[in-house]
Amino acid sequence: MLLSRFIFLLVFLSPGLPVSAQAQETAPVGIAIFNMAWAGTIDDFKRHVEVCGAPEVNWCDSRIKIPRGTQHAAPEEEIRAKRCREATIEAAGGFEAMMMTAPCNAYGKRKHPGRAETAENYDAKLSGLRATIENLIQNENIKVIAFQEVKSREVIEQVLGEFAGQFNVCIAPHDAFQTVAFAWDKSISSISSAENSCVPNLDLAITEQLRDEPARHRVRPGLALRLVINGVPVTFLNIHLKSGCANLKTGSGFTGHKLTDPDPACEVLNRQVPILEDWVENVARESPRFVLFGDFNRRIDEEERALVAKSDVRTDGTDSAEPNTKDEWGRVKSSYLWQEIADGFPAMHQVPLTSTERGCNGLKGLDHIVISDAIKQSQTRELSSRKIAVVKKRPQPIVTSDHCPNVTVLEL
Structure with a gap:
């Protein structure tokens, strides 16, 4: 562990200049999340x-x-x-x-x-994805894209379209169709090797079944992208958590749930909480400037607005900043995702969604951008993010995506 941290510091810190001095130089960088809805070739x-x-x-x-x-x-x-x-x-x-x-x-x-479901109709979906991403790069100046629900590097390179040669790509290995991936502009980082920039978190890909079964399905892994921007390391953490336990409050036909409710989907998401928290804390120790973003499949904005007392975050009343005790299946006492992972170390901030383009009628409240306190302190503008409509034809039997890209600009 100590050796890996030493290597990280050697690679990601610029020699001869302290981090505090390096962090004073920032530049706007557009970043985006995009769940591409079972995108394959x-x-x-x-x-x-x-x-x-x-x-x-x-x-x-x-x-x-x-x-x-x-x-x-x-x-x-x-x-x-x-x-x-x-x-x-x-x-x-x-x-x-x-x-x-x-x-x-x-x-x-x-x-x-x-x-x-014909090849012609699926090709229309791929064309919509390509046009959507080209719009993000060309008109929104996006430099880092975190993808969810993708099959392979090949499909990402296809939907990057005319910008494929301008971007590096990495993807998390997984034993199922859906995984997570990154694409980032080669010009923004001083790290030249794409292979050394990405580190998957396979621990997040837990099995949905608690007991031994012949065939077991695993949820998606996570993926860390480590770049050096303006001489200082920045780590991007791409996640796609377990679906089916999105709402804290009942509404729009969906039953509200805490993560400790006896609901099958919530139990799986609950088991991902300590893994995610440990991952974020470990990254924060080595790279105080980090971005946690992707498809949380949870209304963490709703949880934040609930103003939960610290004593209510866990069912046993223990402090969320203390170690999280797991049962034999990996479940914890954490009733809330946001309050558990944003327990003060590291300090984190949600980037609020401030506008949504017309035509974004798909899934809402699941995709989020969270930044570390070190990044927030370097911002000279108010934090905000926007939903950008996907490109689609009318009619289009296979939709481009049921998610709209969520974009923001950060000074990094």
Whole structure:
């Protein structure tokens, strides 16, 4: 551990100048989050159609549907989902192959998916993604992009379009279709090697099942991008946490949950909390200037506004700044994500969403940008972020994305 920190300091600190002096020189850098909604290559899509269009699968949904407000599915629903899952595994050629294929409901719920899910319609999605990203780079001056729900480096290079040669790309290895990735302008960092800039956090990719099962699904890993901007190290942490436990308060048809509620999705997200917190704290010790951003799948802005007392953050009343005790499954007493990870060390600040372009009607409140106190102190302008509409045709049977890019400009 000490050796890795020594190497980090050698690589990321400029010689002959203290960090405090280096940090005085800043320049605006545009950054963005973009969940691209099961983005793969056209060959990945054709494989999805091959599996889902198999007669024994017939576009079935292998996820167990649990009615809102309940904790468990009906027995007949569990049987249906099991049969669908078994058929999909067989059509794909095994569990591992199935996990690397987009599921049958990935690109929309339709009565006749086989008619809508054509290569031509998927190509329209890819074109929309490429036009959206080119707009971010050309018109919004974005230099660092954190991607979620991507399959490979290849698809990222494709959607970078005319700017592909201008950007470095790295991606977190994962045993499922969805993972996280970065693209960043080669001109902004003094680190020349893209390979040495990215460090995945595979610990975040926990299994959703608590007990031993033959086939186990893992959620997404994290990815750290370490750059030197204006002579000072900056670390970007890209996350895509477990979905299904987004709201603290009940609203818009979604039941509100604390992370300690007996809800299957909340239990998985709860188990990611101590891993995320440890990761952030370790990074903060080596790189006080850091950005934590991505798809939190949690309304941390809602949690922040709740003004939770410190004694209520954990169900046992212990201080959130103290070590977090796990049970045998890795669950903790933390009821809130934001209050647990922003416990004072490191001090962190949410970048508020101040405007949303017309046409951003997709998922809301899940994508967030959080900055360290060291970065906040160097800002001369008020913190703000914006949702930028995705480019799409009308009609477009397969949507460009159900997320809009969230962008901000930071002085780094």
